[in-house]
Structures are given as structure tokens and as C-alpha cells.
Amino acid sequence: xxxxxxxxxxxxxxxxxxxxxxxxxxxxxxxxxxxxxxxxxxxxxxxxxxxxxxxxxxxxxxxxxxxxxxxxxxxxxxxxxxxxxxxxxxxxxxxxxxxxxxxxxxxxxxxxxxxxxxxxxxxxxxxx
Amino acid sequence: xxxxxxxxxxxxxxxxxxxxxxxxxxxxxxxxxxxxxxxxxxxxxxxxxxxxxxxxxxxxxxxxxxxxxxxxxxxxxxxxxxxxxxxxxxxxxxxxxxxxxxxxxxxxxxxxxxxxxxxxxxxxxxxxxxxxxxxxxxxxxxxxxxxxxxxxxxxxxxxxxxxxxxxxxxxxxxxxxxxxxxxxxxxxxxxxxxxxxxxxxxxxxxxxxxxxxxxxxxxx
Ligand code: HEM
Numbered sequence: 001x002x003x004x005x006x007x008x009x010x011x012x013x014x015x016x017x018x019x020x021x022x023x024x025x026x027x028x029x030x031x032x033x034x035x036x037x038x039x040x041x042x043x044x045x046x047x048x049x050x051x052x053x054x055x056x057x058x059x060x061x062x063x064x065x066x067x068x069x070x071x072x073x074x075x076x077x078x079x080x081x082x083x084x085x086x087x088x089x090x091x092x093x094x095x096x097x098x099x100x101x102x103x104x105x106x107x108x109x110x111x112x113x114x115x116x117x118x119x120x121x122x123x124x125x126x127x128x
Numbered sequence: 129x130x131x132x133x134x135x136x137x138x139x140x141x142x143x144x145x146x147x148x149x150x151x152x153x154x155x156x157x158x159x160x161x162x163x164x165x166x167x168x169x170x171x172x173x174x175x176x177x178x179x180x181x182x183x184x185x186x187x188x189x190x191x192x193x194x195x196x197x198x199x200x201x202x203x204x205x206x207x208x209x210x211x212x213x214x215x216x217x218x219x220x221x222x223x224x225x226x227x228x229x230x231x232x233x234x235x236x237x238x239x240x241x242x243x244x245x246x247x248x249x250x251x252x253x254x255x256x257x258x259x260x261x262x263x264x265x266x267x268x269x270x271x272x273x274x275x276x277x278x279x280x281x282x283x284x285x286x287x288x289x290x291x292x293x294x295x296x297x298x299x300x301x302x303x304x305x306x307x308x309x310x311x312x313x314x315x316x317x318x319x320x321x322x323x324x325x326x327x328x329x330x331x332x333x334x335x336x337x338x339x340x341x342x343x344x345x346x347x348x
Contacts, residue, residue: 097234115131
């Protein structure tokens with residue numbers, strides 16, 4: 001009896017833990033890109049439904065966006081959990097323009113290449 | 129389809145329009161130079177940097193010339209028009225960001241609401257100039273269809289740009305029209321009356337030197 005109880009408590013607790021971890025790493029809530037490095041936003045937020053986007057675009061490899069470089073070479077590892085600005089606006093000479101450029105080249109660059117997805121300012125920075 | 133048109137207007141067409149604009153400008157200036165050498169070679173004897181700059185400076189300052197003092201309202205409007213016309217595209221956030229993306233260089237850009245204001249001023253001035261040509265008999269007499277077409281060509285990138293920025297209906301089509309109309313405008317500069325942009329410094333240099341060095345008089 002006691003053993004059964006322990007098992008079911010453990011099971012419930014494990015499920016709880018699992019949900020917690022999934023929730024902690026969940027990216028389903030992300031609907032726009034919101035980098036904290038921009039002092040003030042001058043445009044409407046860029047639309048980006050993280051999970052839905054990567055599913056319809058068929059991107060399985062997180063490191064396509066969350067990339068990690070070593071000696072100037074892209075590695076297979078990823079930088080999940082870091083904001084782009086932590087690297088792309090980290091040097092003292094970097095300006096907001098450099099960070100904007102990183103986003104635009106990665107996001108818009110792929111859309112141009114694949115001839116799918118938004119390419120014009122207003123298609124990403126949607127007023128509503 | 130949109131992707132293809134956008135890629136063309138954003139890529140090869142930029143180079144085509146820049147080449148036509150710069151190449152056309154050099155060509156026009158060179159042929160003017162040749163013409164001056166043939167018809168009025170003496171100018172090369174007395175053309176002077178000092179008198180050229182003196183004349184230029186007077187003509188680019190508000191009310192720096194007699195003609196401007198005679199027409200104060202028109203002078204103010206023409207000055208504001210030209211400043212907004214040049215400053216808006218050069219210091220517009222979207223333009224600087226596009227240049228940054230392509231060539232990794234950037235410079236100061238103005239806040240977007242300021243760009244909106246300057247844009248509306250340019251469109252308003254175009255309307256004013258068109259109205260003046262219609263209403264005033266003396267100006268109307270000197271007006272041809274091409275004058276209206278040139279005004280329309282100038283207003284077009286400003287109207288379409290404003291439209292795209294505010295994401296009014298069908299703004300992505302408007303964005304493509306914006307890029308196309310702007311590139312057409314750029315290519316028109318050397319070959320239409322808009323070439324006063326190129327010739328202005330030389331007209332002033334010519335007149336300034338003639339009046340300063342030869343006649344000992346002012347040309348403003
Ligand atoms: C290769 C040429 C050009 C390209 C690719 C281009 C692109 C753009 C883009 C992407 C926008 C912004 C739309 C937005 O923010 O959502 C814009 C706006 C604008 N552009 Fe251009 N442009 C070009 C040339 C020009 C030229 C030559 C002029 C003027 C003579 C001009 C005047 C404007 C104006 C007035 C706006 C709207 C500004 C506002 O209302 O805030 N553009 N352009």
C-alpha cells in the first residue's frame with residue numbers, strides 16, 4: 001500500500017516537474033521579438049510566433065538562429081537562452097544599428113532566400 | 129512574386145539607377161564643359177574659386193540675392209522645399225537602416241515623426257507649385273506639361289513612402305511603387321530640368337566670376 005502511494009506521489013511529482021521544465025523552457029508564449037538592449041522602441045514590435053513560426057518554416061535546428069561561433073567558425077552548439085544583443089551589441093563600438101542589422105539579416109535574409117515570409121518593414125513591424 | 133520584384137528593386141535596380149544618375153551627371157557636366165570651351169573659352173581665364181564661392185554662398189543663403197528679396201514668400205517656400213527634399217531621404221531611419229544592412233555603414237537618422245512632417249511639407253510644396261502654375265497667368269504662360277510631370281515625379285516617392293510607413297491599405301504594393309518611383313526620379317535628374325541640382329554650383333561660378341573678376345559687380 002505504502003509502496004503504491006510512494007509510486008503515485010513520485011509519478012505525480014515527476015509529471016509536475018516535467019510541466020515545470022517545459023514551462024520554463026517554453027517558447028510558445030513568444031509572439032514578438034523583444035530585445036532588452038533597445039533603449040526605446042521606435043517601431044511596432046516585430047511579429048514572431050516562436051514555435052508556430054519554426055514549425056511552419058520547418059526549422060528544427062535551433063542553432064540556425066541561436067548560433068554559437070568559435071574562432072569565427074559556426075559550431076553545432078547553440079546559444080539558447082541568450083539574447084542576440086548579448087553578442088551583437090556587446091562591443092563598445094556597437095550601436096543599435098549593428099543590432100538591428102543582425103536581426104534584419106538573419107530574419108529578412110532567410111525570408112529573401114526562401115522567397116517566403118515577410119521582407120518589408122511593415123510586414124514585420126505590424127501596427128496591429 | 130512580391131519577393132522577386134522586391135529583390136530586383138532592392139538589388140540590381142539600385143545599381144542601375146545609381147549608374148544612370150552618376151554616369152548621366154558626369155556626361156552632362158562634361159558636355160557642358162566642352163560646350164563652354166568651344167563657345168566661351170575666355171571664361172577659363174578669369175574663372176575664380178573666390179568669386180565662385182562668394183556668389184554660391186549668397187545664393188544659398190535665404191534672402192542672399194536681390195531676386196529673393198523681391199519675392200519673400202516664394203523664397204521662404206522654395207528654401208524649405210529644397211531642404212526637406214534633400215534632408216528627408218538622406219536622414220530617414222528606413223533608408224539609413226537599409227544602407228547599414230547592405231554596406232554596414234550608418235549615420236544619424238531623424239525621429240520618424242519628424243520625417244513625417246518633412247514629407248508632408250514636401251507634398252504640400254508640390255501642390256503649391258502646381259497651383260501657382262495653374263493660377264498665375266505669368267507663370268502659366270511659361271509652363272508646359274513636362275513641368276507638371278516633373279512635380280508629380282518628385283511627389284510620387286514622398287506620397288508612396290508616407291503611405292508605406294503608415295501601413296495604409298495595400299502598403300506592400302505601395303512599398304514597391306515607392307522604390308520604383310524613387311529610382312525613376314533618381315535617373316531623371318541628369319536629363320530633365322532637375323539638372324539644376326548639378327549645374328547650380330557652376331552657374332554660380334560662371335556668373336560670380338564674370339561679375340566679380342571682370343565687371344567688378346555683384347551677381348546677387
Ligand atoms: C533606392 C531607393 C529607395 C528605397 C529602396 C527606399 C525605401 C524606403 C523604405 C523601406 C521606406 C520606409 C517605409 C517604412 O518605414 O515602413 C521609405 C520611406 C520613405 N522614402 Fe524611400 N526609398 C528610396 C528612395 C527614396 C527617395 C529618392 C526619396 C525622396 C526623394 C524617398 C523618400 C521617402 C519618404 C518621404 C519616405 C516616408 C518617410 C515618412 O513618412 O516617415 N525615398 N523608403
